[in-house]
Amino acid sequence: MSNKDERSLLTLICSALEDRKAKELVVLPLAGKADFADSMVIVTASSSRHGRALSDSVVSALKEGSIYFVVEGENNSDWLIIDSVLVVVHIFSQAARERYDLVGLWG
Numbered sequence: 532m533s534n535k536d537e538r539s540l541l542t543l544i545c546s547a548l549e550d551r552k553a554k555e556l557v558v559l560p561l562a563g564k565a566d567f568a569d570s571m572v573i574v575t576a577s578s579s580r581h582g583r584a585l586s587d588s589v590v591s592a593l594k595e596g597s598i599y600f601v602v603e604g605e606n607n608s609d610w611l612i613i614d615s616v617l618v619v620v621h622i623f624s625q626a627a628r629e630r631y632d633l634v635g636l637w638g
Contacts (some may be wrong), residue, residue: 537569537617540598544618547592548574551585555628559637569621571637575628577606582622586611589620 539563541558546548546557553574562569576582588601593600593615609627621633 538616540596540615541572543592543596543598544572544589544620547588548572548585549618550570550579551588553585553622557634557638559634561637564637567619568614570618571633572618572620573623573628573633574621575623575625579624582608582611582624585622586613589613598600624637 542611545556545558547578554577555575559571559573561567561571574585575583584611586605589603590600590613593613598615600613603612603614604610609621609624610631611622613622623631
């Protein structure tokens with residue numbers, strides 16, 4: 532995928548998250564830092580229901596775009612991960628976001 536494709540994918544994902552009122556959205560570029568993705572998107576959900584709604588919104592957008600993805604943590608209300616190969620989305624509860632501090636680790 533080209534940089535333009537990655538930007539389009541980021542725009543698609545961020546729009547899906549913003550449509551569902553994701554909190555504290557951060558996009559971290561990972562190129563040169565990690566081999567598993569080029570970008571990481573981190574958001575906070577206000578509740579487990581909100582987290583599922585955020586995940587559903589991203590999954591729906593990826594399906595519409597025929598983009599391959601894997602979801603992890605569907606049974607966990609603290610941390611959901613959506614891996615679309617180039618972009619990895621982390622949906623955290625506030626407590627989990629503070630505990631794991633991915634922004635501090637990768638930012």
